[in-house]
Amino acid sequence: MAEHDLIDRTRTLGEHATDARTTSSTAAALAPVVVGGRRMTIEEVVAIAQHRAPVTLNADPAWRARIERGAAFLRRHLASGATVYGVTTGYGEACVVDVPMALVEALPLQLTRYHGCGMGAYLDDGQTLAVIAARLNSLAYGLSGVRPVLLERLADLINHRVLPRIPSEGSVGASGDLTPLSYVAAALAGERDVLFRGAQRDARGVWAELGHAPLELAPKEGLALMNGTAVMTGLACLAFARADHLTRIAARLTALSTVALDGRAAHFDARIFAAKPHAGQAEAAAWIRADLAGRADTPGHRLQDRYSVRCAPHVIGVARDALSWVRRDIENELNSANDNPLVDPDSEQVLHGGNFYGGHIAFAMDALKTAVANLADLMDRQFALLVDDKFNNGLPRNLSGAAPARAPINHGFKAVQISSSAWTAEALKLTMPASVFSRSTESHNQDKVSMGTIAARDCLRVIELTEQVAAAHTLAAVQALRLRVRGNASTPVPVPLAAFADSVNAQSPFVDEDRALEHELRALTARIAACALMDTAREKVDEEGSDARDR
Template identity: 80%
Template sequence: MSEHDLIDDAHAHAAHAATPRAVVIGGRRLSIEEVVAIAKGRASVALSGDAAWRSRILRGADFLRRHLAAGETVYGVNTGYGDACIVDVPMELVEALPLQLTRYHGCGMGAYLDDTQTLAVIAARLNSLAYGFSGVRPVLLERLADLINHRVLPRIPAEGSVGASGDLTPLSYVAAALVGERDVMFDGTLRDAAGVWTQLGHAPLTLAPKEGLALMNGTAVMTGLACLAFARAGHLARLAARLTALATVALDGRAAHFDALIFEAKPHVGQADAAAWIRADLAGRDDTPGHRLQDRYSIRCAPHVIGVTVDALSWVRRDVENELNSANDNPLIDPDGERVLHGGNFYGGHIAFAMDALKTAVANLADLMDRQLALLVDDKFNNGLPRNLSGATSARAPINHGFKAVQISSSAWTAEALKHTMPASVFSRSTEAHNQDKVSMGTIAARDCLRVLELTEQVAAAHTLATVQALELRMRIDGATPVPAPLRVFAGQVAALSPFVGEDRALESDLRALTARIADCALVEVAGGA
């Protein structure tokens, strides 16, 4: 979305939602942006029509059937699961085994994933199975696509996965929805899955021997959540740069701190990108030294802080998209060499490390914005702005406190975000009779990252309201203050959502509305692939 489009065009959104573009699944790599588009209802999915791809899917399922008929042993197909892999399953029970797997893993707890998160998870699982190494039938892929396109959303509890052997427990809720068990959300109503399939003209799916394992034994939950986290982190980095430029003007600071030569001398690409965004927002500002020769670190070093996130996103994209575009269940079925490969691709270590790193980088953005906000509200440091950015008249000033409480709340949110930066990936637990004795904790890391993002978005909303207030106050103090066009437009759009605070008023609704826009990546354009 353009930075000139803060306020949604409801009619355009409705028209777009009615005819979403289709993202093709199968025979191609999927991008993070495509997963986000699917998750937000801006795109449907369509299975590839490529004959070679469809043949590969069919050959994998056919080989597995022939392999079993020849009396071969395949983990999780005619053996027990996990430590019970030494238990042989009689042929007369092989067909019943997948359903048992989905049922005994129905023990998730905690909050349910929201609609966006659920769709991201299903898209990630569908794309992995579409790589043709899982031995599943085309009908299974079709039913997963139906979940997305008809918005039949399994109720997936967030807690219960150690991130290897994949996201077994949360993904059991996707598998259960396909077989007509447990509850789903459909048309805004909680329904039993079987009844929804009947309404859609399909019978609930009967899982073939490996299909329960293929659905559940993978990294789709952590990967889907990581895609959403990536998009939100990029938007926050761009917003932090915009707010730094705005705070520079409001504090009567110096644009010279963002000179391109400074960042050529220390060539971190993300840092240079952040400085360039700030520099563009300050274009035309008079650089005569103001109150200080050097602004405080939270202003002067902002590109160095923001740049860490921007640079991290480059390798986070690499690892998340590699996981997204991988066959990550076990065992793998090779339809070309006709082999069954027992391995550990369900291990979510790359996602775990990426999310642990990203949540730390994002928490630093919260800390940066909170420190800038502290400068703005403190009349000892804000270069002549009213205490707490109060917009009250002199007669009413003694009883007005402006953004005092907002800054206190921002500090609380920042502290909580920083607290969540403890890496989840180092907390491996030996489980399942010491079969799963080294696990990734990737799903916990992804959930932690989303929580840090949520808190940081609240800090960003508080900082946005305060900085726009500060800019207005600066212009009232000095009507000659030059405000570059991008900042003037941005401030006007924010003010349309949250008017100038003259007399104290409750700002919760303003903060919630703005936080929602930030979380939806709808406040500033994410530039440079950040």
């Protein structure tokens, strides 16, 4: 990664906001994401979630005609007296219950209403936008029997920031994210509350303000909106971006800790990683090596640093390599028709199956949270070395910067390291896989379920805790670097690390006398999470610009 990109990752949220108004790179990020007839990427979902990109439906007449053909075929199929699950029958175990034609039109709204039983914290704005983008993209594959107007209204939710209040709890991740997605469907129908322009509003009133009547859901449209994996997939896209960022931070902090501990750069020699050719491991080592460029090892010091430093590329590399297949599975799910039944406009058949099953996302999130928790453990172990004067090669106990006369009553980063260990322990505790806790539900119709949404929520919580560990480690490692230089002014500090330390100190000054660090930790944790998502969106734009230049 280029040096300026790594330094960018320490910038304040205010600087990011300024960039959004002033730089041509970020201006390009506001180009609409085209939905329909193409694959959507994780980076595009992140850009939508961060209010950095609106969406637009594909202008290709052939794509729109295919959507219309699916809805038209379903109408003809029903008119012929055919039986279609969830359209002329009840839902789930009630598929044996016939719905009279006089009630078919009322059935979709009934589905949204009885699923309005979610609990727990509400998804935040970015998560809600990611969920809507995932559902819109799935339905745009033209295998769900929905009308173009439904896709247009989903796009309106994104572009006008009409955000359904979606409770996070209540999905078992098979038969789709039924309960949380019922809040999206209800919002389209003008029911329940939404957030709009910073206020909680009645959905019907918001549609009126936007010049639209609430959508009257056609047969199958309630089921098409709800019977899919959009919640777990949208959350997984955000988790991916933040996990990717954490691998880069862990590499940067390993380099910083190496200098602060007066450790050995030789541990990251490219020849070592060529001998064990895991791509992610070599990538992490290359990042650390670039940060340490020009550093010469001190003769006579410990021949081998402890594992948390020496083996850092091996730990980070597991996460890097996992991200490659996690991306594959998230983007395959994102770009799939995952409701039931499918309505094929080409063969004019209704296909009853189980594409709503979220097993791939569940397993990906279970694996990713384990890889990320290992990053928390790695950073916490490095932090422990920094504060312990038995292992930190001459730094003050607990990284106290106090003058000698005040040293007896100053404790530096002692409590921060205790808190870091608490956050790490909680992250590690949450690595129990959610996907193995399938529960038989709904009269044993849904008797094997994925738990994908719980896995995605757990993964985001592990990431949040790990970002807190990263923030604590960052402040401590920068303090340790300053103390090392103060003790030996001739200590060589590679340029990327010096710039990184300066940017951190601009927001959190050197700790000479003990002070409460909560607000600085909270601010830095927020910056880490926000920069992860914003930089992901920017990288997408940079890649597209490069592709355009190549063409």
